[in-house]
Structures are given as structure tokens and as C-alpha cells.
Amino acid sequence: MTNPRLTFTVRALPVLAAPVLATSFLLSGAIAQESTSAASEADLPIKSQLRVLYVGDDPKAPKIMFADSARERTKELYSERTPAFQAFLEGRFENVTVVFGDDYTVELSEAVDVTIFDTRPKALTESVRGTDPGTGESTYQPAT
Numbered sequence: 001m002t003n004p005r006l007t008f009t010v011r012a013l014p015v016l017a018a019p020v021l022a023t024s025f026l027l028s029g030a031i032a033q034e035s036t037s038a039a040s041e042a043d044l045p046i047k048s049q050l051r052v053l054y055v056g057d058d059p060k061a062p063k064i065m066f067a068d069s070a071r072e073r074t075k076e077l078y079s080e081r082t083p084a085f086q087a088f089l090e091g092r093f094e095n096v097t098v099v100f101g102d103d104y105t106v107e108l109s110e111a112v113d114v115t116i117f118d119t120r121p122k123a124l125t126e127s128v129r130g131t132d133p134g135t136g137e138s139t140y141q142p143a144t
Helices: 071-090 106-110
Strands: 005-010 023-028 048-056 093-100 114-117 128-131 138-141
Touching: 048 071, 071 093
Parallel strands: 048 093, 048 114
Antiparallel strands: 005 023, 128 138
């Protein structure tokens, strides 16, 4: 009998020189599969020792990044997302830190093994518009 596995890939955006890591988590089939029976302690996977930083929306003030006709329902779902993701991660990792996008700094990523961005953090550098002195062409460096 084979043990089915689900690969869950989390992609993190690189932010300057922060050691942000994109990684894959293997979740046991017993956890990944929907089941009507509750999982026993023996069914739960051993928690990973990786230090995880989750950067999400503040449930009290989610930032909805797009126009939505079902705005109230979308706001409700965004409000539930960070606490749900936190519970999910804490069930699989020994060390989980959760911060809101506006509170994120590069130093937070330097203290962990994995950073998961589930919202847009505040800009670390401002955008810069200028003129190339050699060609006279307009230049633009976006905020990062």
C-alpha cells in the first residue's frame, strides 16, 4: 500500500538581501485528504524544526487588492485568512511567527528559515524617477 503525499509549494518574493526561501512542504496523506473522522494524535505529522515567518493581512483591517462585487464577503474571507493560515502552520512547525504586511521588515526574515508572503508588505525603498545623464532618457526604479 502506498502512502499518498501532497506537495504544497510556497513561493516567497525575494526582498533585497533577506534570506527569503521558497520551499515545498510534504503533508501526509492523512492530513491532506478530506476526512469525516477526526485525526488522532498518532495521525499527525511530526512538526518540522524550520522557523517560519508568515506575513499576512491584519484580520481587523484586511487590504483587498482588487475591486470585488461581493466586497463584504471578500472582506470576511480576508479577515479569516491569517488566523486560519497561522493555525495550519502551527500544526506543522515548531516555530511560527505571524506579522502583518505593514509591520514586516527585512530583519524579520533574517531570523527565520522560511518567509511566506500572503500579502503585499510595505515598500522598503521608495520609487525613483529621474533622467539618465548620458542619454537624457527618463528612468524609473520601482519601489521594492
